[in-house]
Structures are given as C-alpha cells and as structure tokens.
Amino acid sequence: MSPAESTPAAAGGGRAVVVHPDAQVLAQAVAARLLTRLLDVQSVRRPAHVVLTGGTVGIALLAEAAASPLRDAVDWTGVHVWWGDERFLPAGDPDRNETQARAALLAALADVLPAANVHPMPASDAPGIGSPEESAAAYAAELAAFAPAADGAGGPRVPAFDVLLLGMGPDGHVASLFPGHEALVVTGVSTVGVHGSPKPPPLRVSLTFDAIHAARQVWVVAAGAEKAAAVAAALGGAGVDQTPAAAATGATTLWLVDAAASA
Numbered sequence: 001m002s003p004a005e006s007t008p009a010a011a012g013g014g015r016a017v018v019v020h021p022d023a024q025v026l027a028q029a030v031a032a033r034l035l036t037r038l039l040d041v042q043s044v045r046r047p048a049h050v051v052l053t054g055g056t057v058g059i060a061l062l063a064e065a066a067a068s069p070l071r072d073a074v075d076w077t078g079v080h081v082w083w084g085d086e087r088f089l090p091a092g093d094p095d096r097n098e099t100q101a102r103a104a105l106l107a108a109l110a111d112v113l114p115a116a117n118v119h120p121m122p123a124s125d126a127p128g129i130g131s132p133e134e135s136a137a138a139y140a141a142e143l144a145a146f147a148p149a150a151d152g153a154g155g156p157r158v159p160a161f162d163v164l165l166l167g168m169g170p171d172g173h174v175a176s177l178f179p180g181h182e183a184l185v186v187t188g189v190s191t192v193g194v195h196g197s198p199k200p201p202p203l204r205v206s207l208t209f210d211a212i213h214a215a216r217q218v219w220v221v222a223a224g225a226e227k228a229a230a231v232a233a234a235l236g237g238a239g240v241d242q243t244p245a246a247a248a249t250g251a252t253t254l255w256l257v258d259a260a261a262s263a
C-alpha cells in the first residue's frame with residue numbers, strides 16, 4: 001500500500017485505510033485530523049465528544065495536538081473528553097492513561113477546557129471504588145448522563161462519540177479488550193471491569209464493543225512492524241476472539257497506520 005492510499009468507503013460510512021510514512025508523521029497527521037474533525041463538528045452541533053486511548057501513538061498524537069496551531073481554533077468549552085480504557089491504578093499514577101493524556105495535552109488546555117468536561121474512568125483510590133467492576137459501573141452512569149434521550153433502540157446509553165480513538169496492540173487488542181478474554185463478549189452494557197490483562201497492569205476498565213459501535217467515527221491508530229500481522233488480520237476479517245480489532249467499528253471506521261504497520 002502506498003503512503004496516503006485510502007479506500008473511499010469512509011466518506012459514506014464503512015471503512016477506510018490511510019497509510020502515513022512513519023510513526024511521527026502518523027501522530028502529526030492524526031492530531032491534525034482530530035482537531036479538524038472537532039472544528040467540523042463544532043460548525044454543526046455542540047458539544048463534541050471525543051474518546052482518547054492510551055498507548056504510544058495514542059499519547060504521541062495528543063502531544064502533537066498540543067503543539068498544533070489548530071489547537072486554539074477549537075472551542076474547547078464545547079468538547080467533552082472520555083477514555084476508551086484505563087489501567088485500574090490510583091489517581092495520578094504515571095501508568096494511568098488519564099495521567100499521560102493530561103501531561104501530553106489536557107494540562108495545556110486547563111484554561112479553556114472546563115474540568116467538568118473531562119471524564120476520566122474512576123481511579124482505584126476514588127471514593128467508593130474498590131474494584132474494576134465498581135469503576136466500570138460508575139463510568140457507565142457518567143456515560144449515560146451525557147447520552148442522547150433514549151430512542152427505544154436499546155443498547156447501552158453513551159454519548160454519540162464524534163471520534164473514538166483506539167490504539168492496537170501487537171496481539172490485536174483494542175481498548176482493554178484482549179484476545180480470548182471474557183470481556184470481549186460482554187454486551188448490553190457500556191463498560192466492563194477487566195481482570196488478568198496480558199498487558200500490565202492486570203486490572204483495567206474498558207468500554208465494551210457495544211459502546212464502541214455506537215460511535216460516529218472510530219479511528220484505529222497503529223504504528224510499527226510489530227503491528228503488521230494484527231493489522232492484516234483485522235482488515236482481513238479475522239474473528240473477534242482472535243483479533244479484537246476486527247470488531248472495532250463505528251458508523252464510520254478509519255484505520256490510520258504507518259507504512260511499517262501496513263506492510
């Protein structure tokens with residue numbers, strides 16, 4: 001696949017793949033795409049809802065967004081920030097996705113992004129939280145509070161996410177939904193507590209696939225040769241149990257990868 005080659009399906013729903021030359025350009029391009037998406041959404045509705053991911057590229061793209069001149073064009077008072085998954089650790093732990101996202105971008109937006117618009121998954125030392133399940137339940141309630149009025153369609157109540165970012169592990173996991181794990185098949189709720197994650201730490205909280213599927217746009221971001229097999233499997237129609245990223249879809253799904261991951 002040549003750089004920047006894409007399939008056109010995403011314009012009207014479906015899936016598209018965009019290839020960038022390397023991990024740094026990928027992070028810069030996704031940051032620009034994210035900020036542009038927020039500007040586009042803000043021209044037609046508010047608030048905008050964005051879901052962040054942890055991981056190397058997920059945090060690198062936030063740092064690129066912080067450094068972008070487009071950053072100040074976004075009306076951050078009209079943006080809500082959520083997470084797709086979290087490591088179940090105390091508040092402020094450097095391994096929490098929240099901590100890393102704050103350092104990379106959110107701290108730089110402190111004067112313009114209202115604190116009430118930032119929705120981290122409850123930490124392991126939060127009042128009343130003693131387990132990943134309790135954190136997941138509290139987060140589901142927070143998501144429901146920002147969901148559109150019930151339309152009778154069923155499914156978990158979550159905001160209409162304008163962009164839901166997902167990194168992907170070499171094993172094909174997205175969020176904290178790992179191959180062969182029982183969390184993969186949890187339906188009818190928006191969040192799940194995860195035990196025994198093969199990627200440390202073992203305790204995590206994750207959105208479910210039902211919540212991911214409710215997004216207007218899902219962007220799967222992956223860089224590096226160690227991701228190539230999982231990218232190929234996911235795009236080639238592998239089963240969700242083997243390659244969870246195969247089921248990472250929204251109304252529109254974009255795969256944003258570097259050349260090494262697309263090889």
Ligand SMILES: O=C(O)[C@H](O)[C@@H](O)[C@H](O)[C@H](O)COP(=O)(O)O
Nearest residue numbers: 054055056057167168169174175
């Ligand atoms: O909490 C986490 O670990 C993540 O949210 C996870 O799903 C991550 O996005 C992938 O593992 C990719 O991470 P890398 O880009 O570091 O490989």
